[in-house]
Amino acid sequence: MxxxxxxxxxxxxxxxxxxxxxxxxxxxxxxxxxxxxxxxxxxxxxxxxxxxxxxxxxxxxxxxxxxxxxxxxxxxxxxxxxxxxxxxxxxxxxxxxxxxxxxxxxxxxxxxxxxxxxxxxxxxxxxxxxxxxxxxxxxxxxxxxxxxxxxxxxxKVMADVGLVGYPSVGKSTLLSSVTAAKPKIADYHFTTLTPNLGVVDLGERSFVIADLPGLIEGAHEGVGLGHQFLRHVERTRLIVHVIDMAAVDGRDPYEDFVQINKELRLYNMRLEERHQIVAANKMDLPEAQENLKRFKEKLPDIKVYEISAATRQGLQELMYAIADLLETIPDKLTVEEVAEAEERVVFRAEKEPEPFFITREDDTFIVSGEKIEKLVRMTNLNSYDSVQRFARMMRSMGVDDALRRHGARDKDTVRIGDFEFEFVE
The missing domain is CATH 2.70.210.12 (GTP1/OBG domain)
Incomplete structure (x- = not known):
């Protein structure tokens, strides 16, 4: 699971x-x-x-x-x-x-x-x-x-390559075709609900590839599987953008490409800088070639690999292109991300907590605050000398004066945590 x-x-x-x-x-x-x-x-x-x-x-x-x-x-x-x-x-x-x-x-x-x-x-x-x-x-x-x-x-899944794309564009089929992974594959949207990992073995080279849940418009705001999807993309070194070039669901491949990159950018600006490969899937179906031609006209500088995950057409070329590109990318995380992760782990001195706050509940004055409540818990209330020391510390912290300013009088009840006592002038 x-x-x-x-x-x-x-x-x-x-x-x-x-x-x-x-x-x-x-x-x-x-x-x-x-x-x-x-x-x-x-x-x-x-x-x-x-x-x-x-x-x-x-x-x-x-x-x-x-x-x-x-x-x-x-x-x-x-x-x-x-x-x-x-x-x-x-x-x-x-x-x-x-x-x-x-x-x-x-x-x-x-x-x-x-x-x-x-x-x-x-x-x-x-x-x-x-x-x-x-x-x-x-x-x-x-x-x-x-x-x-x-x-x-x-x-956040630690994979070398993340497959991104709209639901039902063939990401799971691609993963099952190039690795020994057996993701669930079915003819309906959001078949993949959680990331599936597989290892691509090219002899002397290998890499981990992740099939991530499908993305839809508004994902950066949590729509669909939203954040569950995008959280895992952050850790990948390379993004393989899988596009249904046959437009089986009636969407425009170019619009798919633009929309998904927009969602990545809105979720995390750094993802826009991540290396990306475009895999034009379902090239064995009618209209795929015509759609690919229009796609390349709108994006002439983008390298597109023509594949069919179902028939395995073009998969070997795509896998070797991925392996070649991974050799030029820093291992696992960018230098900035590693530095950011290390900074998060280093112990940071906590801010000094506020000494105390005073509120009133009916006839009881409640003194609260991390510092004063900790002081009560560390005081041995069964010892007269310890209680006297606690009273002196309260006076030095200004609790007595603050209670007077809030209207406390002799014999009024004061509560600190689970400890109740009478205010004595």
Whole structure:
């Protein structure tokens, strides 16, 4: 089963909790704090595996959670960091954040790696909070929550050659005639719903050719199979434009050529620069020669190869022409595309989140924000000293003053995440 798009949930592992402990050795009076730090949570890492060709595995498993780090222990023992969760994806996979639409990674080469969800750091043990003013603190941190997000995976087929053209022009027949692939062939539009790959073997030379779903007017806006088709064209080094020169469906071959190139240009300007070969198919049928003559008159500078996929006429000449042209084209992707893909994988520092926002719901003041909510989750709410530290940090962040400006008074209820408390003047 060919699957080229999937939506999944990923979560980095939470960090382990820090420990509260004190040295209790016979000859070491007042030994001081000895609570160790928690270990870091594992990252969710996507790795390209050239042995994969589809996203079908993500159809059955849609949740990926990395393990959390170990908790800190007494005697200053730090918890162990968790193993990273490795998820294998086929080459040509683009990872997009489902909420923001941002491209997280563009994975094209075997072995390429990208961290999709980072694990949280371990919480600090009480030995980290010792000061001259408080040499025996009962303060520790919970582990930092791991990053979590929904992502969309899009697979763009990594083929040397892509067959493009209107539905029913003979792309699948051409693929089956020159490779061992067995695509579905039938006498109706959109027989091909997903890309079919085949290998053309010319002895010392070979290349991968893809039969892509048919294209119609408006495809760049998603009409028909629209984006499902055009997404795969982006990865091909060479476009073979298959045209029904016999005009079996009553369309004008020249208009077909112009319209499809317009759709390619509107979808991605770079596709207009892609090398292209025109294959005039169905030349064994009546009126094909007359149509070809008019086609060449309108496009005198375009090299056209006359073929019949059904009778195999002209196929050998076409395949050798493709192989010759591929030798002059950079392997797999253009230099610009490789640079763009590598830039997408390089880690980018995330923007500093807004500290907090305050809204009101009936008589409850709700303080929200990634930074303040993370601070609550990392606070050990069962420890008086930890809660006092949290209160001091809220004051230093300006939360108390902001609540007063929003009308909060003594004994009013304030909620941060799942934690509720009373506002005290």
């Amino acid at each position: 060919f699957v080229d798009q999937a939506k999944v949930y990923v979560k980095g592992g939470d960090g382990g909790n820090g420990a509260v402990s004190f040295r209790r050795e016979k000859y070491v009076p007042l030994g001081g704090p000895a609570g160790g730090d928690g270990g870091r949570g594992g990252d969710v890492i996507f790795v390209v595996d050239e042995g994969l060709r589809t996203l079908v595995d993500f159809k059955y498993q849609r949740h990926f959670k990395a393990p959390r780090g170990e908790h800190g222990r007494n005697k200053a023992q730090h918890g162990a960091g968790a193993e990273d969760l490795i998820v294998r994806v086929p080459p040509g996979t683009t990872v997009v954040d489902d909420d923001t639409g941002e491209v997280i990674a563009d994975l094209v080469e075997h072995g390429q790696r990208a961290v999709i969800a980072k694990g949280g750091r371990g919480g600090r043990g009480n030995m980290r909070f010792s000061t001259p003013a408080n040499p025996a603190p009962h303060i520790s941190e919970n582990g930092e929550p791991g990053q979590e997000r929904y992502i969309t995976l899009e697979l």
